[in-house]
Amino acid sequence: MDKKNSVDQAVEAVADLGRDIGDYIREQRSNAQISLRQLAKLAGVSNPYLSQIERGLRKPSAEILQQIAKGLRISAEALYVQAGILEQRVGGAVVDAVLADTELTERQKQVLLDVYETFRRENASKHSADATEE
Amino acid sequence: MDKKNSVDQAVEAVADLGRDIGDYIREQRSNAQISLRQLAKLAGVSNPYLSQIERGLRKPSAEILQQIAKGLRISAEALYVQAGILEQRVGGAVVDAVLADTELTERQKQVLLDVYETFRRENASKHSADATEE
DNA sequence: GCACTCCGCTTGCAACTGCTAGCACAGGTG
DNA sequence: CACCTGTGCTAGCAGTTGCAAGCGGAGTGC
Numbered sequence A, B: 001m002d003k004k005n006s007v008d009q010a011v012e013a014v015a016d017l018g019r020d021i022g023d024y025i026r027e028q029r030s031n032a033q034i035s036l037r038q039l040a041k042l043a044g045v046s047n048p049y050l051s052q053i054e055r056g057l058r059k060p061s062a063e064i065l066q067q068i069a070k071g072l073r074i075s076a077e078a079l080y081v082q083a084g085i086l087e088q089r090v091g092g093a094v095v096d097a098v099l100a101d102t103e104l105t106e107r108q109k110q111v112l113l114d115v116y117e118t119f120r121r122e123n124a125s126k127h128s129a130d131a132t133e134e
Numbered sequence C: 001g002c003a004c005t006c007c008g009c010t011t012g013c014a015a016c017t018g019c020t021a022g023c024a025c026a027g028g029t030g
Numbered sequence D: 001c002a003c004c005t006g007t008g009c010t011a012g013c014a015g016t017t018g019c020a021a022g023c024g025g026a027g028t029g030c
Helices: A002-032 A036-043 A047-054 A062-072 A076-083 A093-100 A106-133 B002-032 B036-043 B047-054 B062-072 B076-083 B092-100 B106-133
Strands: none
Touching: A002 A036, A002 A047, A002 A062, A002 A076, A036 A047, A036 A062, A047 A062, A062 A076, A076 B092, A093 A106, A093 B092, A106 B106, B002 B036, B002 B047, B002 B062, B002 B076, B036 B047, B036 B062, B047 B062, B062 B076, B092 B106
């Protein structure tokens, strides 16, 4: 019984993953205000396939994600993260990378990290404001 | 004739890509001094398939690469770069981290990377000036 | 000789990926 | 009305991916 529930949950989790990347792509496409066919053309993939991806029916390869990212004018990495291919390391991948960068002075590092934190704060408060309005 | 040569070259280029990741995996495995079967077991993929990958006969998905990376105890990103899924960007770690950060908008990412590149350019010219004095 | 373990590889197959042809619907034009 | 363009989706298919079963070879111990 417990094992069955565990398998069911795993299946649902996988299905959710497909929906995650599909929802994300649809959202970005909506933000860009282009139709499914337009994005498919920009990305160089077939529009039925893009439709299936958005609805979580198919799981695209990294190459297809790369093409979709190009069509959306966003980084492929962002799509990889949504697809679970690339890890989004919480709390500090950017911080770590900046601090470790030997081509920057310490002062420049601080400036960069200040800008980064400012952006993050802006996005966090905008996110809270959205939640408050709803 | 020209078109045929162009197609041939494209085919060879694709085959080379397969050999690139395959050679790289074999090399890492050799460094780790483990057999193909041992790595396959550690990675959780079938050993015939791993063999085919190493010989460039098959093109593994990102998920399989992730598993192989785990078995080799190396980062998945290193394999993605070899497979052409991920770009190895100049100034890599910072750029990669910024692009993959889902808490930033695409515009903020560009701003941050612009600042970063500006700093690096400053340091590069300062570095050249130092070299000239020496 | 035999049986066993390890090695890397071949083969055939099921499931999956990405595509083409085409559908139904909505809106606009003459 | 017919025709056109645009929209997102269905269905069937060819090619690809990843696997299991099994092979031949090498080495070891009885």
